[in-house]
Amino acid sequence: MLQVSYIRDNREQVLERLAVKNFKQLELVDEIIELDEKRRQTQNEMDSVSAKANSAAKQIGELMRTGKKEEAETIKANTGAWKEEIKTLGDALAATEEELQQKIVLLPNLPHSSVPKGTTPEENEVVLEDGAKPSLYDGALPHWELATKYNLIDFELGVKITGAGFPVYKGKGAKLQRALIAYFLDEAEKAGYSEVMLPLLVNEASGFGTGQLPDKEGQMYFVGQDNLFLIPTAEVPITNLYRDVILKADELPVKNCGYTPCFRREAGSYGAHVRGLNRLHQFDKVEIVQVVHPDTSYEVLEGMSAHVQGLLKNLGLPYRVLRLCGGDMGFTAALTYDMETWSAAQQRWLEVSSVSNFETFQANRLKLRFRNAEGKTQLAHTLNGSALALPRIVATLLENNQTEDGIKIPDVLVPYTKFEWIN
RNA sequence: GGAGAGGUGUCUGAGUGGUCGAAAGAGCACGCCUGGAAAGUGUGUAUACGCCAAAAGUGUAUCGAGGGUUCGAAUCCCUCCCUCUCCGCCA
CATH class of the missing domain: 3.30.930.10 (Bira Bifunctional Protein; Domain 2)
Known part of the structure; x- marks a missing residue:
């Protein structure tokens, strides 16, 4: 399995090498790069919502311990929406990762520079x-x-x-x-x-x-x-x-x-x-x-x-x-x-x-x-x-x-x- | 196949809802000490992904795997996998 980061940084070379291996579905390369872009963006969003939720949970714990129950309840009220957002983004992330995985396993290894072209x-x-x-x-x-x-x-x-x-x-x-x-x-x-x-x-x-x-x-x-x-x-x-x-x-x-x-x-x-x-x-x-x-x-x-x-x-x-x-x-x-x-x-x-x-x-x-x-x-x-x-x-x-x-x-x-x- | 117990970092092992990526010890690395070593002592010691030009830093996830409950899970619930003990079967 090729590394996504490598494909991302060496698109031209990957295409050229895959051609030597007589690989036909070259469009997969761009699809993979695009999916990876989407994956990173989704993860980024999810991480920042999770960060918010995590710090809120920490705050609630602190407030509960010091007996400020009402304040805790106030913060709690906000968390529902985040939770839902995390779930949605998480599902999207999983789906994107799955799709990315399914495509990247279709790419064969890149042939070494000494490999002759040829099909038979x-x-x-x-x-x-x-x-x-x-x-x-x-x-x-x-x-x-x-x-x-x-x-x-x-x-x-x-x-x-x-x-x-x-x-x-x-x-x-x-x-x-x-x-x-x-x-x-x-x-x-x-x-x-x-x-x-x-x-x-x-x-x-x-x-x-x-x-x-x-x-x-x-x-x-x-x-x-x-x-x-x-x-x-x-x-x-x-x-x-x-x-x-x-x-x-x-x-x-x-x-x-x-x-x-x-x-x-x-x-x-x-x-x-x-x-x-x-x-x-x-x-x-x-x-x-x-x-x-x-x-x-x-x-x-x-x-x-x-x-x-x-x-x-x-x-x-x-x-x-x-x-x-x-x-x-x-x-x-x-x-x-x-x-x-x-x-x-x-x-x-x-x-x-x-x-x-x-x-x-x-x-x-x-x-x-x-x-x-x-x-x-x-x-x-x-x-x-x-x-x-x-x-x-x-x-x-x-x-x-x-x-x-x-x-x-x-x-x-x-x-x-x-x-x-x-x- | 049946019954029971259990799976935590490199290892041993603590942890039964928040201060836990996780005590303590061992190991390992580097430093101090030493003529050198041991002992002693100090510091450090998971992985992945993201942000960042990169280092630094920082966010997220991971305590067998997956799902659930909860504002919050190593800890509670469900499913699966594996290990150990006893019984059965067997080369």
């Missing part, structure tokens, strides 16, 4: 590409066929007990999941992130805090009986750990990592692009989150990107890094890097991580502040990234590492899997 994924900027794309032997298979061939994943069983998009991992397939999770967590810990294990259901306030609500509730599974949402990513519970918190300056940066399953409803496309592990309703992911001083957030973003790239390198996967264009970026992000791995059997790039700086956009919703050098409270910057999401890593590993003798497990994972080959 094709316009994302390739920042770098690393690792050689493997050439596979004749008869190499896509991962969903490898999964069946080696009895690693049973998609049909998942359909039977739940539905499409809920795979059942078996045998070495299940162990590979566990190994990746443990490896990713260990690497995060080495990089200074402290691990948390979290609730998988969150309340409405948490959904609002990180920007899933309002508006995007369709992407989350909802437990109506208890008014709870299944988390679409660990970002939600981890970041909300710091909702309504004022951190001391020396508590920054906050670095947390966590493994959770993630649940996404994602009504979406069909065909080969969603086959196998390419798109799921439930998947596993290790997430890294930081809360930092605003001066350092872009430096930190590069560090998080480097961390993710390090994982991909260690796993021996060819990857590339994209700087997302305005139109392809999420609602809450100011700058996002996507990491994609090259899936050799599918002959296409698969997104395996997304690392973003949200600047104060989430912090403003969360009321996540820190005490700055002047001792005043200031909104912190939040960042997060997948490090990493499992399914497409598994897909790429299976496909890229297949040989006629089986699938080779990357060296760094062997201590975790305790096996070197799937065959």
Whole structure:
């Protein structure tokens, strides 16, 4: 959520930045400024009437105590009108604030100055590409066929007990999941992130805090009986750990990592692009989150990107890094890097991580502040990234590492899997 | 799920209608004291929004949340949420 005071003081810039994000309802900006004007005026009026009423009440108390009952009664006579006025102004203020809130939550975050213009994924900027794309032997298979061939994943069983998009991992397939999770967590810990294990259901306030609500509730599974949402990513519970918190300056940066399953409803496309592990309703992911001083957030973003790239390198996967264009970026992000791995059997790039700086956009919703050098409270910057999401890593590993003798497990994972080959 | 108790500032905790944004203590910050520290001592120590160019200042709101009674609510009433104790159920 953008800050009203910022919009008020930087109208032109806000309009220009929103356009980069391909945001259409630009008229909202002026409506918000106008509503804010109205809000301040109303509050001003209400405050001054309340001040009158408060001092009258104080006077009455004084008079009652000194036994001047009649004088007290005289003053009392005036208070009725004020009371009514306060009520009217209060209702108006609440209505204006409500209206303002409803509009301001519709504005996406402003993109960073380095974000390229553009509306489609094709316009994302390739920042770098690393690792050689493997050439596979004749008869190499896509991962969903490898999964069946080696009895690693049973998609049909998942359909039977739940539905499409809920795979059942078996045998070495299940162990590979566990190994990746443990490896990713260990690497995060080495990089200074402290691990948390979290609730998988969150309340409405948490959904609002990180920007899933309002508006995007369709992407989350909802437990109506208890008014709870299944988390679409660990970002939600981890970041909300710091909702309504004022951190001391020396508590920054906050670095947390966590493994959770993630649940996404994602009504979406069909065909080969969603086959196998390419798109799921439930998947596993290790997430890294930081809360930092605003001066350092872009430096930190590069560090998080480097961390993710390090994982991909260690796993021996060819990857590339994209700087997302305005139109392809999420609602809450100011700058996002996507990491994609090259899936050799599918002959296409698969997104395996997304690392973003949200600047104060989430912090403003969360009321996540820190005490700055002047001792005043200031909104912190939040960042997060997948490090990493499992399914497409598994897909790429299976496909890229297949040989006629089986699938080779990357060296760094062997201590975790305790096996070197799937065959 | 049933019965009871309770939710006050960073913490402990006082406060049952006005003098309460809130006693006291602890903690923390700064100063004095000290060779240095401890002890002692002094001062300060919530957040948000508004007014003000800004600092200073000042107005308003906030004692779990929302509503009500009243000239006036931390204090009384209603609803909800949460915590604790006992019982029940349960991995």
